[in-house]
Amino acid sequence: MTSDPGLRQRKKMRTRQALIESALRLFAEKGYDQTTVAEIAATADIATRTFFSYFDSKDDIVFFDDRSRLERAVEIIGERQPGEPVADLLRRVIDQSVFADTDSELARKVGPARTRLIASVPALQARELHLLFDIQLQLTEALHLACPELDLVEAAAAVGSLVGAIKVVVAACQKRGNRPEQTYKAVQRATDIAIDGLNSLPRPA
Amino acid sequence: MTSDPGLRQRKKMRTRQALIESALRLFAEKGYDQTTVAEIAATADIATRTFFSYFDSKDDIVFFDDRSRLERAVEIIGERQPGEPVADLLRRVIDQSVFADTDSELARKVGPARTRLIASVPALQARELHLLFDIQLQLTEALHLACPELDLVEAAAAVGSLVGAIKVVVAACQKRGNRPEQTYKAVQRATDIAIDGLNSLPRPA
DNA sequence: TGTAATTTTGCATTCATTGACGTTTTGCAT
DNA sequence: ATGCAAAACGTCAATGAATGCAAAATTACA
Numbered sequence: 001m002t003s004d005p006g007l008r009q010r011k012k013m014r015t016r017q018a019l020i021e022s023a024l025r026l027f028a029e030k031g032y033d034q035t036t037v038a039e040i041a042a043t044a045d046i047a048t049r050t051f052f053s054y055f056d057s058k059d060d061i062v063f064f065d066d067r068s069r070l071e072r073a074v075e076i077i078g079e080r081q082p083g084e085p086v087a088d089l090l091r092r093v094i095d096q097s098v099f100a101d102t103d104s105e106l107a108r109k110v111g112p113a114r115t116r117l118i119a120s121v122p123a124l125q126a127r128e129l130h131l132l133f134d135i136q137l138q139l140t141e142a143l144h145l146a147c148p149e150l151d152l153v154e155a156a157a158a159v160g161s162l163v164g165a166i167k168v169v170v171a172a173c174q175k176r177g178n179r180p181e182q183t184y185k186a187v188q189r190a191t192d193i194a195i196d197g198l199n200s201l202p203r204p205a
Numbered sequence: 206m207t208s209d210p211g212l213r214q215r216k217k218m219r220t221r222q223a224l225i226e227s228a229l230r231l232f233a234e235k236g237y238d239q240t241t242v243a244e245i246a247a248t249a250d251i252a253t254r255t256f257f258s259y260f261d262s263k264d265d266i267v268f269f270d271d272r273s274r275l276e277r278a279v280e281i282i283g284e285r286q287p288g289e290p291v292a293d294l295l296r297r298v299i300d301q302s303v304f305a306d307t308d309s310e311l312a313r314k315v316g317p318a319r320t321r322l323i324a325s326v327p328a329l330q331a332r333e334l335h336l337l338f339d340i341q342l343q344l345t346e347a348l349h350l351a352c353p354e355l356d357l358v359e360a361a362a363a364v365g366s367l368v369g370a371i372k373v374v375v376a377a378c379q380k381r382g383n384r385p386e387q388t389y390k391a392v393q394r395a396t397d398i399a400i401d402g403l404n405s406l407p408r409p410a
Numbered sequence: 411t412g413t414a415a416t417t418t419t420g421c422a423t424t425c426a427t428t429g430a431c432g433t434t435t436t437g438c439a440t
Numbered sequence: 441a442t443g444c445a446a447a448a449c450g451t452c453a454a455t456g457a458a459t460g461c462a463a464a465a466t467t468a469c470a
Contacts, residue, residue, distance in 0.1 A: 006436085006437075008435085008436055008437075008447075008448080011435090011436090011448090012448080015448095036424090036425065036426085037425080037426065037427085038425085038426095046449085046450095047449065047450045047451080048426095048450090049427095049428090049449080049450060049451075049452095050448080050449055050450070052426090052427065052428080053448075053449080056427095057426080057427080058425095058426065058427090082409060083409045084409075085404070085408075086403055086406055087403045087404055090403070122335070125335060125338075126331045126332060126334065126335035127331060129331065129334040129335055129338055130327070130330060130331035130334055133330070133334055133372075133373075133376070136373050137373065137376060137377065137380065140373060140377055147409070148409075149406075149407045149408065149409050150406060150407065152377055152381070153374055153377065153378070153391045153394050153395065154394070154398065154406055154407070155377075156370075156373045156374040156376075156377040156395070157370040157373070157374050157394065157395040157398040157399065158370075158398065158403050158406060159373055160369040160370040160371070160372055160373030160374060160395070161366040161367070161369050161370035161395075161398060161399045161403065162366070162369075162403065163369055163373075164365040164366050164367075164368055164369015164370060164372070164373075165361075165362040165363075165365040165366035165369060166365070167338075167365055167369070168338075168341050168342070168345060168361045168362070168364055168365030168368075168369075169358055169361040169362050169365060171338070171342060171361075172342065172345055172357055172358065172360075172361040173358070175342065176357070186358045189358050189359070189362065190358065190361070190362040190365070190366075193359065193362040193363065193366060194362065194366045194399075194402065194403060195402050195403045195404055196402040196404065197399065197400050197401045197402025197403075197404070197405065198291055198292045198295070198363050198366065198367065198399060198400045198402075199290070199292055199400055199401065199402070200402065201291055201354075201355060201359055201363060202354045202355065202359070203290070203354065204287060204288045204289075204352070204353075204354050205353075205354060211467090211468085212466095212467065212468085213416075213417085213466085213467060213468075216417095216466095216467090217417085241455090241456060241457085242456080242457065242458090243456080243457095251418080251419090252418065252419045252420075253419090253420095254418075254419055254420070254421090254459090255417080255418055255419065257457090257458065257459075258417075258418080261458090262457080262458075263456095263457065263458090
């Protein structure tokens with residue numbers, strides 16, 4: 001299955017790669033809205049029409065490595081040791097898929113720039129949230145399978161609560177311009193709060 | 206401030222209303238993608254160009270009452286009794302803003318149809334998630350203000366965890382085609398899980 | 411009324427996205 | 441090697457959302 005790329009596949013991959021690199025470079029240079037699909041295609045030496053057989057939409061290209069991140073996450077969940085607490089399992093998932101550079105060097109290369117790009121373009125924010133949402137649904141299924149003691153609702157709540165806490169905390173940090181250091185600490189705190197529950201929050205003085 | 210609408214304002218409101226009704230009716234009849242902005246405008250007897258001075262985009266019109274829902278929520282948070290547990294406060298927010306028909310009869314009228322519509326159109330799902338996300342950021346601020354014992358990260362985690370759990374659970378329920386009855390119960394369960402934390406989940410047998 | 415402020419509109423334009431259809435490449439079997 | 445079928449690509453044309461602009465219409469107010 002993972003054996004023969006074949007000329008066809010190799011060529012497709014190269015084209016795909018070229019499109020991704022062209023797009024991200026142009027977005028960085030001229031901004032997302034100022035870059036047209038036609039330009040991206042031209043820069044990668046591809047017909048405009050063909051762009052859409054590689055990516056469903058202009059914004060999709062920014063999230064080229066989402067699929068592999070998801071696959072990694074599902075894999076981790078599938079390898080759960082029977083009896084391992086759900087909280088521990090999900091902690092590992094967060095660390096090793098969300099905050100790891102899953103998809104080759106390219107992901108690491110564009111990492112921070114991409115983050116800034118997404119934060120600054122509403123259309124990309126929306127796309128990201130939508131993708132993340134789909135991912136959560138799939139994680140829910142995987143978790144439900146790997147943890148027979150959880151019904152579907154419990155699995156969904158677990159995933160939603162953890163991811164939701166982290167996502168909002170990260171956004172709040174970015175909004176106030178925190179350093180990555182601070183943001184990372186905040187993510188840890190968010191994780192703990194999701195795991196220990198809202199009742200673990202400080203009480204009024 | 207809330208006194209004189211004036212002819213101008215009244216007219217604008219009527220136009221807005223007309224646009225909303227036309228749009229939702231057409232979406233229901235022919236489907237979202239098959240309905241053009243031009244048709245919506247024509248049905249409401251205004252110029253196509255004018256549509257965009259009432260709504261920023263075609264999908265915005267579906268979420269016409271989001272603003273008032275948010276305002277209601279922020280209001281509730283602002284009225285928090287000092288010493289009231291955060292969990293209790295947020296429970297009330299969920300009940301009275303998310304699951305209440307805030308914006309007049311219109312909201313109630315379109316409720317279920319709109320839910321189905323959003324679920325079936327990817328563009329609307331994305332828009333909804335984006336709006337919901339913004340809402341969460343604003344709730345975070347409001348909560349931080351109303352609860353001095355919470356720092357910003359804690360407030361964000363609280364909101365994110367609760368809303369996240371509910372959102373994913375609702376989606377999971379819809380996906381498997383649960384009845385509203387079932388879904389409502391699931392929301393309660395999701396709320397409890399967010400409040401009590403992932404550690405409150407059933408342990409492996 | 412007359413004038414300023416605000417809205418509405420028509421028009422042109424840009425650009426993402428899609429469908430139909432013909433052409434080129436590649437994989438594979440003979 | 442040769443030929444066929446499928447996969448990929450490209451051309452052309454069309455649709456429809458979204459935006460800028462300036463003229464026309466409407467409303468507010470002195």
